Amino acid sequence: MKSLRCPNCGTPFVRVTPHEGTVERLLSRFNMFPFRCQLCTNRFRAFYPGARQNTQTFDRREFKRLFASIEAQVLDERQSPFLNRITDISMAGCTLVGTGFAKGAFVELVLKPTSGSEEIRIETAMVCSIHPASVGLRFLEVEQADKERLSQVVLGLLVSQTNPIMNV
Template identity: 55%
Template sequence: MRHLHCPTCGTPFVRVTAQEGTMERLLNRVNVFPFRCQLCTARFHAFWTGSPNGTQAVDRRQYKRLPTSLRAQLLADNAVRTNNRVTDISMAGCTLEGATALPRGTFLELRITPVSDEEEIKVDTAMICSLRPDSTGVRFLEFHANEKQRLSRLVLSLLVGQSVHPNPYS
């Protein structure tokens, strides 16, 4: 079977995503599934005869979280600045090591320092969406197109380092 590629950017790093609505459930019966590009974030439908593996049924995320170790700085509205370590990242968010004093639902600015790039990737608006004793989940909400492109290059480097043949169901 051929490998799927994103119709927008051409990358093979795509992932099956959750169905939205009755029409997509009907399309699934004829092996047409919704997919999400892991780099340009485009959502599209494609015919695929493969079957989802058991791990993604549990993982509701549209983007695969990729393990990494990057420095990040949180800047909250009340001028709280904290330095953290990013333990995994995707185009939609990241996990920060350790708990933060900020409550769930807090909007903040996030600056991520890539290893290969000296300039920080600036996420203009992010939100703390989960708090655990040893980590904090952050969702990316807004950033400039050039920052999104730089984040996409970072994610691409992590994807390439992780897998030679991408699996759309992982």
């Protein structure tokens, strides 16, 4: 069978996502599953025999978190900017090493993937989970140009860490 690709951008980096509603549950009986592109974030349905046995029911995330080590500057109006490190990232969020954030708080991030690359500004990220040494952030507002730079970082991590069809 031909490998599954995103109909929007053509990348093979797609992931089965949780069903949304009764129609998608019914369609899954006929091997029609919802997928999410890991780069352009497009959500689509596709016929894919065998996906039922491989769906990631244990992981509700639509985007695979990729191990990374990216410098990030946190901009928070209540304190002066400080540098931190991102340990995993996706198009939808990241894990930031650090404490002192409240669940539900909003922050602004500036990512510095490599020394020569252009910064990526995440205008609004929300603290969704708090762990002893880190916090989980969901990206809420990202300008298109920054989103494109972020997708290039994610693409590089996907190519180096995974096979093209992930969790299908």
